[in-house]
Amino acid sequence: MSDSIAITKISELANPTRFLALAGRVLPWLAGVTAALFMIGLYLSFTTEGDYQQGATVRIMYIHVPAAWLSMMCYTVMALSAIGTLVWRHPLADVSHKAAAPLGAAFTFVALATGSLWGKPMWGTWWVWDARLTSVFVLFLMYLGLIALNRAMDDPSKAARVSAVLILVGFVNIPIIKFSVDWWNTLHQPASVIRMGGPTLDKEFLWPLLIMALAFTLLFFTLHIIAIRNEIWRRRVAAQRRLAARLASREA
Amino acid sequence: MNHTFYIAMSYGITAVTVLCLIAWTWLDGRARRRELAGLEASGIRRRSAKPTEVSQ
Numbered sequence: 001m002s003d004s005i006a007i008t009k010i011s012e013l014a015n016p017t018r019f020l021a022l023a024g025r026v027l028p029w030l031a032g033v034t035a036a037l038f039m040i041g042l043y044l045s046f047t048t049e050g051d052y053q054q055g056a057t058v059r060i061m062y063i064h065v066p067a068a069w070l071s072m073m074c075y076t077v078m079a080l081s082a083i084g085t086l087v088w089r090h091p092l093a094d095v096s097h098k099a100a101a102p103l104g105a106a107f108t109f110v111a112l113a114t115g116s117l118w119g120k121p122m123w124g125t126w127w128v129w130d131a132r133l134t135s136v137f138v139l140f141l142m143y144l145g146l147i148a149l150n151r152a153m154d155d156p157s158k159a160a161r162v163s164a165v166l167i168l169v170g171f172v173n174i175p176i177i178k179f180s181v182d183w184w185n186t187l188h189q190p191a192s193v194i195r196m197g198g199p200t201l202d203k204e205f206l207w208p209l210l211i212m213a214l215a216f217t218l219l220f221f222t223l224h225i226i227a228i229r230n231e232i233w234r235r236r237v238a239a240q241r242r243l244a245a246r247l248a249s250r251e252a
Numbered sequence: 253m254n255h256t257f258y259i260a261m262s263y264g265i266t267a268v269t270v271l272c273l274i275a276w277t278w279l280d281g282r283a284r285r286r287e288l289a290g291l292e293a294s295g296i297r298r299r300s301a302k303p304t305e306v307s308q
Contacts, residue, residue: 055255060262064262102276106270106273113265117258121255226277229281230280230281234284237284237287237291
């Protein structure tokens with residue numbers, strides 16, 4: 001019974017007009033909670049103690065780790081949307097993965113840039129071609145490739161299907177990124193938050209990290225809903241312009 | 253370069269990237285709304301829009 005209710009709710013969202021109405025109601029709350037969490041997270045990030053080994057550079061962790069986590073979560077959202085496009089032909093699924101790609105690229109860029117800025121004082125180098133750094137760099141290139149592919153094809157439905165296949169093939173990179181630090185000998189440290197046996201971080205660092213991670217996650221969903229709404233409007237403009245052109249040619 | 257430089261650069265790059273994303277989504281949405289309003293003003297409406305307006 002509850003399953004059928006959940007399916008009905010998801011089916012209702014397939015209607016872009018219903019999605020727009022829901023987005024209009026949800027966005028102000030989502031944006032407000034995101035801003036509040038960022039204020040708390042940033043306050044904690046700059047008021048908690050420094051690490052006994054890393055000193056104040058540990059503060060880079062509060063933006064690097066959430067950005068790295070989002071770079072993978074965004075691709076997972078895109079992979080689910082790709083399944084929605086290919087299997088259920090959900091009308092908003094391809095809009096969702098098209099809208100998410102620039103956001104994923106931006107968060108992956110932040111993860112790479114802040115990682116490099118953290119690596120220089122701690123490792124003594126800006127970059128090494130180890131498994132973790134290289135696989136995240138490949139993820140960044142995949143995001144750029146998907147953005148280019150979507151823009152290169154005129155037919156949105158064809159672009160959606162080709163992108164969806166490419167996204168699902170590329171999803172193999174996500175477990176490689178996650179487990180690269182366990183499978184290979186890397187300069188990058190192993191997992192210290194999401195791991196068997198619980199986090200190894202002290203509570204002094206864990207709380208600001210978790211709050212910043214939640215703030216970044218809500219920021220992603222806020223921007224994703226806005227980007228989906230923009231894409232729906234873009235398609236409506238294109239459809240109405242085609243209608244206007246047909247009417248004009250009939251009159252001529 | 254001291255630690256403060258690396259921390260400031262990290263937070264600076266993140267802030268600029270996030271602000272660019274917010275500006276992009278906001279400006280894109282504003283441009284699309286203007287285009288839709290322009291089309292509606294010139295009498296081009298979605299076929300599904302008319303019955304909804306009548307029922308309201």
